[in-house]
Amino acid sequence: MPKIVDHDKQREWVAEAALRVIQKGGLEKATVRNIAEEAGLSVGSMRHYFSSQAELLAFCMNLIIERIEKRLTSLSLKGPVFSDMKLVLMQFLPMDEDRTMEMEVWMSFVAKALIYPELRKINDEMYDGLTKACHFVIDSLVTHKLAKPELDLEYEKERIYAxxxxxxxHHIMRPQQLTQDKIEKIIDQHLQSLCIDELIMP
Amino acid sequence: MPKIVDHDKQREWVAEAALRVIQKGGLEKATVRNIAEEAGLSVGSMRHYFSSQAELLAFCMNLIIERIEKRLTSLSLKGPVFSDMKLVLMQFLPMDEDRTMEMEVWMSFVAKALIYPELRKINDEMYDGLTKACHFVIDSLVTHKLAKPELDLEYEKERIYAxxxxxxxHHIMRPQQLTQDKIEKIIDQHLQSLCIDELIMP
Known part of the structure; x- marks a missing residue:
């Protein structure tokens, strides 16, 4: 009987091994040989899953995007709106091991995407995803009449994303200087500064 | 008569060639061979200037730090304070070709410094330099009684730096989406949001 292998699951397994390799050694260490070793597969078998390194990299970055989307859709947003919006933003900040890993790998990827135009598309997808999340946060504050009426919304969306x-x-560069507590406080105070005074919780 | 070569000038020449190589091809292209070719020197002569690639990289990053410092010290800050502080912050934003190049090279370097601890020191120097500039901006607003009295200064310094x-x-990733005009407006409005209303210029 032939061995039945779930092809999609196996691709994901390989991509996760690749993410670990990239986190440890940067994109330059993401060679077929290193990734095969990390995944516990033979070098020869790798071509069954990815026909090129570019395809593998794109798949890895998609995996990160999917993980973030999954985290976002599984958030239980049941109000108050202010806390919910804070929770949404915190999904993009390196507050645990997974999110730190994603951020570190993504940094390597952004640096590479500046040079290789073929990687731009997926970089743009991430950019658009985050832009959308920031729009959602600002628009929700407006819809729920929490936002100060004088806000320049277009500007606030770019500002909060930046x-x-x-x-x-800064947190992944200097975790001792910009701690997670500080990050949470900064996000909280920033959101408060966008809201009508009377509506802010103590 | 022996040929007289200014050793320091030559090192700088090599480092500038290295910066161009990194901007075009990322840090992985910053090999002795490629840099020698870009600088118009023989591969063999390179060891006179830098004993290792790490030394060359550190020198390149120092060159960027020096350039920024030079730009900062040559700024003519003659008030009003609000415009001066805006001018200081704009030195760290990719508003011309030089600053864009610095930023792009720095991005590659940060991604690398996450992996190689020996590069952290110089990365920390840049971080400290920028932190100092942000402190200077916020402290100046306070000294000149422009800042809102209720500001949490420690938080504002981290927020403006981030x-x-x-x-x-975002500008180097998507220059068409986050234009230089928008950046300038965001910095302007952010500074305004920190200042007492009556003191804001129309």
Whole structure:
């Protein structure tokens, strides 16, 4: 009887091994040989799963995007809106091991995408995903009449997105200086600064 | 008569060639061979200037730090304070070719510094330099009685630094989406949000 292997599951297994290799050694260490070793597979078998390194990398980055989406859809947002929006933003910040790993791998990827145009598409997808989440946060504050009426919404969306990414990068660069507690406080105070005073919780 | 070569000038020449190589091809292309070719020197002569690739990389990053410092010290800050502080922050944003190049090379370097602890020291130097500049901006607003009295200064310093770096990264990733005009407006409005209302210029 032939061995039945779930092809999709196996691709995911390989991609997860690749993510660990990238986190430990950067993208330059993400060779077929290293990834096969980490996945416990033979080098020869790798071509069954990915025909090129570019395909494997794209799959890895998609895996990260999927993980974030999964985290977002499984959030139980049951109000108050202010806390819910804070919770949404925190999904993009390196507050646990998984999110730190995602962020570190993504940083390597962004640096590479600046140079290789073929990687831009997936980088743009991540950018668009995060932009959408930031729009959702600001729009929710408006819909629920929490936002100050004088806010320039377009500007606030760009500002909050830049803030989230800047905090994420600073935390992985200097976790002792910009601690997770500080990040949470900064996000909290930033959201408060966008809201009508009377509606802010103590 | 022996040929007289200014050793320091030559090191700088090599480092500038290295920066161009990194910008075009990422850090993985920053090999002795490629840099020698870009600098118009023989591979053999390179060891006169740098004994290792790590030394060359550290020198390159120092070059970027020096450039930024030079730009900062040559700024003519003659008030109003609000515009001066905006000008200081804009030095860290990719508003011209030089600053864009610095930022792109730095991104590659940060991704690498996450993996190689020996590169952390110089990464920390840049971090400290930018932190200091952000402290200077917030402290100046306070000294000149422009800042809202209720500001949490420690938090504002981290927030403005994260904002500046986030904007810089988003601009080099998606220059058409986050334009230089938008960046300038965001920095302007952010600074305004920190200041007492009556003191804001129209």
């Amino acid at each position: 803030l989230v990414d800047g905090l994420a990068i | 904002l500046v770096d986030g904007l810089a990264i």
